[in-house]
Amino acid sequence: MLFTVRIDLTVHLKEKAMFCYQCEQTTRTDSGNGCAMAKGVCGKDQVTADLQDLLIYGIKGIAQYARRARGFGISDREADGFILYAMFTTLTNVNFNPARFIAMIQEAARLRDRIKARYEEAARDRGTAPEVLNGPATWQPVDDMDGLLAQTASAAVTAGREQVGDDIVGLRAMILYGLKGVAAYAHHAHVLGYESDELYTRFEEILDFLAGDPTDAEALVDQALAVGQLNLKALELLDAANTDSFGHPEPASVRMTPVKGKAILISGHDLKDMAALLEQTKGMGINVYTHGELLPAHGYPKLRAYPHLVGNYGGAWQDQTREFAEFPGAILMTSNCLVEPHPRYRQRIFTAGPVGWPGVRHIANGDFSPVIQAALAFPGFQEDGPEQTVTVGFARNAVLGVADKVVDAVKTGAIRHFFLIGGCDGAAPGRNYYTDLADRVPEDSVVLTLGCGKYRFNRHEFGAIGGIPRLLDIGQCNDAYSAIQIASALAQAFNCGVNDLPLSLMVSWFEQKAVAVLLTLLSLGIRGIRLGPSLPAFLTPALLEQLSARFDLKPITTAEADIEAALHRAA
Template sequence: MENNMAMEYPMFCYQCEQTAGGKGCTKMGVCGKTPEVAALQDLLIFQIKGISCYAKEIVEKGENVDKDIVSFVENCLFTTLTNVNFDADVHVELLRRSQEIKEQLRSKVGAIKNTTEHATYNLSSTKAEMLQDAKKAGIMYDQDLDPDIRSLRQTIVYGLKGISAYGHQARALGYYDDQVDNFYIRALEATTDDNLSVEELIRWTMRTGDMSVAVMKKLDEANTEVYSNPTPHKVNVKMKKGPFIIVSGHDLKDLEMLLQQTEGKGINIYTHGEMLPSHGYPGLKKYKHLVGNFGGAWQDQQKEFDSIPGCILMTTNCLMRPRETYKDRIFTTNVVGWD
């Protein structure tokens, strides 16, 4: 029954360049996202907007929101980014955690001026009910909303999702920017405020761009301080004899952990896709079993992974539907996942 209810949900996802016909996916995501997952992602964004309505009160007092809450909001934004997580059960668990956090903040903050449904909504108990509730969280809801307001709100949210990808990686290395952390909260709350004009939302959109630059600066600081400044480096692109693991994505911390755990085991490590630049960092290329790069861009993974006998580790936002030929050998880390 739940699957049928999910299919009734009016899916409309247009957050990436892969969308069907360049206009949006309405039946099934080109990336493999189901209407059910799309609905749960809409509701998850709806929930962290509600969390932000309460957390904003803390920011307005000049205080920093608890970093565990910021990390949760950041991870939720990142989870809903393209090619990150396709597992409905993971989204249900995140939704349940979001309600716990919302209730904690309600108790701490008390009554607030923002009485939007994002703030007042309480999560339903079952997945089937959540999928029904998600109808009011998607972009198809509230057809009377000014299209310019809708567009600017969506632009801000998608900007925040991009920021979260960099922020997530920096935080994994112990680095963060309080300004960016507070902006997650303030900007998400702003997208719920019906009193904001087009001009005011344009200013919020511009600030989102500023925060994108700030978070990239913080990630660069994290990567270079932990792994030293990268330098041009020749990379082997031929497979060597012996067992191997291919690692794809962007997260240098995940790569480092894999290198540490496989050192001295006779296992070769190859990068794939966006992980290629890691070969330039002294702190990573010191590992002799980081022997080269396999394949090309992330979108070629299904074809490239089709016949290889080794294991694959996917980090960050590079996952596509695994083929039957390798689905028993592909693994994911952190917020990344397939059901």
């Protein structure tokens, strides 16, 4: 099968190019705002892109019947979990393996047909004629690669653009990409055993809405905001899953330099995989290092309790080719942010969960023995590096535990303003803005940060205001719920709305989880967000104008000008 895939892939690449504009790094030219070529900037080839579109199409078919089956009290937990997992695999820099997408497409058709049969039986049992559905509900994937790829026209994200125009297609895309982000957050909760029927129901309703190829702009905007509210539910669920499983994060000092000994590097976002790896390496003389978005994991008491969790290695995802090549041990990638593995480390990198790359060993059963064996086979670090640390763990409990001091500092004028500099990092030009911004924030102001964008400034010295650190690392992008709760608690303490706080949001976006968080903030009525380093390509000028008018959403300019505008607005 893999040999056939490679042959068909080569043939198909010669026939047509892919189109994708779901992430910030997408190619932007005069001819279009998307990667329209044989291979995207992320490394995703045209075949994988088409298969991902087909998988999403198949998932919409599941949702069409699952939504109606729920009307008869019928739910399918296997299908619920599959929808989250499968959508997660289509996020930017997650899975690049065509063979796994083919298997998931077939699985989507199987689950849809099972739910369809249960729905139709329940309808007949109640004397009701089953609803006749079309589109994804009736699509049947063919068995061969060429035939499968020939079916992509109706599944493409730009399908129907000639009939409805770019604005409608862009709104559909915003909803879909937001849902992909929700799926990622909900999947992380799901693997820890936290689920919500309300979340599954709303997820299916919105997918069913998209399956009908909606054309009403106002209804599409409403659904986009509904995605934001759904994401808030997913973030709340994930927060409960993480804190119940590993304790509430606490401020902790994290070593950023190597320790002598055998080594495993774990990257991505998944705390369950990290906990399992730590347990399986206990007492084996292997040091474990976090990377990327797993840096905040050191704040969780139950994870920090493992003495061989010795620190963090490297920075944000876009530097992994160099950093992974220099790391002298095994590497485990647990979720999104994978780039094409370089030959220098391809034989010692492993994937787990939704992640995948052709030819890279995948751990599907939670048994990390191959990773451990690889770590023991490689030399590890030969000596300790000079000790350097950063502090993490300022999630909602830690910050709200000193809320009275924060409020007093604001009332006395010791703290003038809060700048939330959060979101993704990336390789595209313009992201030095966030370094400049953090460094230029006045000394009487506090920087809140979350996401991997923090690596651009989290080793800088910020000092403290009355014992309150001027840089508060809230956590991963997954911890956006903490930021929302902190802002809400401060607003309550000052008896005002969040928009009235001395708080400015400068958000860097990259992929679909960031889209979901942005929609959450907009659904909560947050205004004046500055977004960068560039605005989403799927938002047309007309859509951007509408969002600007309704939410005062605006692009970043310069660090100096944006700080001045923020302080002037708050004055």
